[in-house]
Amino acid sequence: MAPALCAICKTERANIKRPKNHARVCKGCFLTLFEEEVHHTIVSSNLFYPGERVAIGASGGKDSTVLASVLKTLNERYNYGLELVLLSIDEGIKGYRDDSLETVKRNAVQYDMPLKIVGYDELYGWTMDQVVETIGKKGNCTYCGVFRRQALDRGAKMLDIKHVVTGHNADDVAETILMNLLRGDMGRLARSTNIVTGDDSSDVKRSKPLKYAYEKEIVMYAYHKKLDYFSTECIYSPEAFRGTARALIKQLERIRPSAILDILRSGEDMARLVPGESASSCGCKGKSKPPAATAAEDDGGIGGCGSNGAASGNEMAAMEKQLRENEAAEELEVDVSKLSLAGRAAESETDGAVPLKTNKNSKPVTRQTLGNCKRCGYMSSQEVCQACMLLEGLNKNRAQIQI
């Protein structure tokens, strides 16, 4: 059989089958298509303004490396006028970050972009290795995730940059949508679909220009562009809901390649159906409302570690338990004299989300009202932000050990 020709240029050999829609194209056309699609996303969402300083959350992994490469290309091709900076977080995990940070350093040279590396020790007084030493391997993904989310914003602040872009791809977003469906958390589902998280009222705007890009195409792009990236899986496994959603996504994609995009479409539409949720995905309408999403809800997604902050080993089991308690409490509520605390929590629930205890000493989350952390001033839906809570625990632990 004669080799098929590229469906776009009709001259080159079609040696690539696009994972997204199985179109057969040549290498050159694939690279261009990929870039143009990201460009379309950027333009249609009004992601940047000329002269804007933008920090790219860079882990050295494929997603953020491709993001940096594509943004550089598009910035030059379309004169975005952006000042791009690489921002990396050093969690302080020996052997894990060393290599990836070396990659980022090379990227900085390759793309001619300034690089800022912020360490956990610098930000929190703890490296991840020290955290693991203190609390053990179990549950440390929580710390890693919570710390990382803030780390990017804090790092950006140090650089006086107000916009951080992350390498979240379509698979990540689809995964988050399914995960929140499973958790019954419609509010978070709605917020997670937005390309921009955080708005005018938050200090640092976050966005994901690769929102519609398939992970497989990102890998393909990196490969054909011969990008220098560090490939490693997160050494900590994701918690149950995300893990299960991820497995589903992979299976669905095999059955119907468009499924990932279709889930995004569903998620964006459903976001408009959540009572009291901001309907816009462009983030331009939400001025009178709470931010589209708090950065604190959005995992960093730059290290491949998709933790979302469950303290217990099995979030599903914890939620199952909580739900059963709520059910039992609801039954009890008929008897007014026996109004239980859990029952009241369930009653006050507005968007159907189950108040999940993320920590023994934290109260169940009921309503997302946004304020600032009493201790560090970071945007938080609780009096004390998650990071400060975790730090408090850690520091207590350290004090005890020292005694």
Add this chain to the structure above:
Amino acid sequence: MASTSPPSTSSPAAMSSTTTTATTATAKPCIKCRSNPGTLDSRGQLVCHICFQKFISQKCIKQIGLLNKDVRSSSSQSLSAYHLSQKNSGPPQASSRRYLLGLSLGASSAALLELLNENVEFQLSKGRNAPFELEVVHVSCAAGAGADGGGGGGGLEDDGKGRTTTEREKVEEVVLKRLGGRYPRFEFRVVYLEEVVGLETVDWEGLGLEDFAGSSSTSTTTKAEKLQQLFDNLPSTTSRTDLLRLFTRHLLIAEARKSHCHALLLGSSTTALAELTLSETAKGRGFSLPWQINDGVLGVPSFSPSSSPSPPSSPADAGKKTKMEETGMLVYHPLRDALRKELVTFTKLAGQPTPIAELLPETDSFTTTAAVVSHKDLSIDEVMVRYFAEVEENYPSIVANVARTTGKLMRLFGGAGVADGDGDEEGGGKAVGEDGSEDNDEERLCGLCSMPLDVLGDERWKGELGEDSYRDALVVDKGAKRMKQRICYGCERSIRG
């Protein structure tokens, strides 16, 4: 759950697939009645068979009560007098309610059949009138594979492809006869899937299937052939499974309308609704989930073919050519609060003299895949069924929570807000009005799945992803542009791939 211990069960054979609880179980009494031995683990509680059946029954009765009320109020009678609690003022007037039950012959809808019968018998035993009349319709997907004469009592060929399908029909016949004998009060009927061909609730023209429209009078054989052809041309197993589900519902609604039923009852369990939530999300139909998951009135479109035979000149014209009229049908899921595994257990316990499960076909060979769907690969629907079977085992409350929270989403029309007086959607509504205000006063339903079209969502998506000129350059599909106006995103995906 689903772990039962059958020491004193009246139907040991039916319990074979369930596992026994710990040996200590026999010693402990049922947590509810505190007298019978606890033999079943129901949502973490040890209960007896009687209390378990009561538990399921109550969940169903609660929904039926809501439905009965809904039917009363929608028939625009004075509401004040009607409270359906049993202690209320004497026997009500002759029952005017008429429901249609969609019976798949799986455990859930069979459980619903049994529960509805119980409900009627209970009322009658109290000297009241039957609360409703019930018609039971099974949509048979048996025909269609190959040229085996198809529907009804057609010739039974025992060779090649034809055999399996007619086997299936034979099984259906036997099972329905048994059920008819068990529930003589209700009327049982079979409808063949090919009867969907020509049904005016589907916009055949909009689907590019002009020869399906108006062919309602053609022979069953021709219809079966047409349908098979359509299924053969669908891009994937997921698409075939999807259309099978949609066509089944079209037929049930058509039957319900034909016999002037007030509502269509479906046996969907909590688990089924959770599956539906995720599979429809994965198929791009998130927008219509609030319609699909909740109980209430669903729009039923009726498409009359355009008289002009000339093809539409531009895509924009296409949507206006066919006339669509809309009526409504109440659709209820009375078992929405019961898990599938609970209903499976229920069918093994409930029913006199033998448990209803023994009247049903063997599940593996029967309920899984219809003849029109190939067996080659899994569909998205099947992936979700398998997934939730697993989740249900260990996290039943999580399953229940999925359906419950999804049900809280608002129902919107055309992407513009109509729900709950919430100002948030105002901007969206305006955006629709700005262009093509004519289209706006007409609430269009999808030509395939009958769910409201999401005009705003379609526009936004187009904006976000671009015109998809690359795909248009790759996919040679003349009908594609025309279709866009008439069917929803998910249906377009099913048809085009």
